[in-house]
Amino acid sequence: MFERTVWPVSGRASVEVGGGLVAKGNRRTRNGSALTSELGLEEVVRAEDVHKFFGSFEVLRGISCSITRGEVVVIIGPSGAGKSTFLRCINGLEPFQRGDINVGGLWLKDRNTDVHRVRADVGMVFQRFNLFSHRTAIENVIEGPIYVRRTARPDAVKHGMELLRKVGLETRVHAYPSRLSGGEQQRVAIARALAMNPKIMLFDEPTSSLDPELVGEVLGVMRQLAEEGMTMIIVTHQMAFAREVADRVIFMDEGVIVEENETSMLFSSPENERTKAFVAKILET
Numbered sequence: 654m655f656e657r658t659v660w661p662v663s664g665r666a667s668v669e670v671g672g673g674l675v676a677k678g679n680r681r682t683r684n685g686s687a688l689t690s691e692l693g694l695e696e697v698v699r700a701e702d703v704h705k706f707f708g709s710f711e712v713l714r715g716i717s718c719s720i721t722r723g724e725v726v727v728i729i730g731p732s733g734a735g736k737s738t739f740l741r742c743i744n745g746l747e748p749f750q751r752g753d754i755n756v757g758g759l760w761l762k763d764r765n766t767d768v769h770r771v772r773a774d775v776g777m778v779f780q781r782f783n784l785f786s787h788r789t790a791i792e793n794v795i796e797g798p799i800y801v802r803r804t805a806r807p808d809a810v811k812h813g814m815e816l817l818r819k820v821g822l823e824t825r826v827h828a829y830p831s832r833l834s835g836g837e838q839q840r841v842a843i844a845r846a847l848a849m850n851p852k853i854m855l856f857d858e859p860t861s862s863l864d865p866e867l868v869g870e871v872l873g874v875m876r877q878l879a880e881e882g883m884t885m886i887i888v889t890h891q892m893a894f895a896r897e898v899a900d901r902v903i904f905m906d907e908g909v910i911v912e913e914n915e916t917s918m919l920f921s922s923p924e925n926e927r928t929k930a931f932v933a934k935i936l937e938t
């Protein structure tokens with residue numbers, strides 16, 4: 654298992670993930686050899702044997718994984734696999750009973766860890782847009798910086814405007830959510846998450862409640878973030894998108910990570926029978 658004392662190592666860590674798959678720097682590599690620190694990989698999130706129960710139902714049954722800086726990881730898996738629950742555990746929205754998760758150097762189970770601080774460093778975009786309906790786009794975006802980060806309002810507005818421009822909404826700055834399309838609302842939600850300068854962005858099926866013609870504009874923003882080097886964990890069923898932007902794909906089922914691999918490998922030659930069946934099913938749709 655992971656050795657806690659190894660990390661964080663002055664911002665550098667050697668990382669080996671699932672079955673000899675080696676997380677990238679900028680390159681996708683797969684080999685069986687141990688990684689050395691010269692690749693300069695940095696972990697942003699590490700889950701260690703996370704178990705979570707809802708009552709007597711064990712929804713997460715020992716999840717371990719590691720996400721390095723700049724990495725884009727897509728999580729796939731059938732409904733009920735525990736994907737959303739796992740994301741919610743990472744940003745401290747769900748308590749879990751066993752194991753631990755480190756986010757940006759802080760262990761969630763450490764009683765000295767301020768969960769609010771962890772949450773502030775983790776940007777989360779949900780399936781439903783979760784905007785404040787009584788606030789305009791820009792007001793939604795500056796809320797966190799002003800009230801959580803204590804950023805001066807003019808600075809928050811300036812940064813917020815830049816972010817709304819980045820997501821292509823410079824003409825919708827003062828619109829209320831009800832006047833925005835689903836795709837626009839989701840882009841505001843992304844800008845709002847980015848406004849906190851997160852260490853990592855978590856996306857939970859961000860396009861699955863959008864009309865098909867609006868999916869592309871949201872994926873476009875996410876693609877741009879990936880290209881800029883944002884560390885991201887994305888739960889999605891958009892397989893073409895996953896193939897294009899993901900460095901690595903994790904297949905979850907029934908509360909465990911069944912298989913993880915470099916994206917093209919997982920899709921072209923899944924090893925586990927359950928992964929094979931799932932991949933075959935989603936690729937034919």
Ligand code: ADP
Pocket residue numbers: 707712730731732733734735736737738739
């Ligand atoms: P996924 O996102 O992969 O579809 P979820 O993490 O949403 O899966 O849910 C995993 C399992 O946990 C499901 O069986 C779901 O019904 C159950 N579950 C999720 N949230 C709760 C909750 N708050 N209370 C009880 N059971 C829950």
Ligand code: MG
Pocket residue numbers: 736737738857
């Ligand atoms: Mg879900």
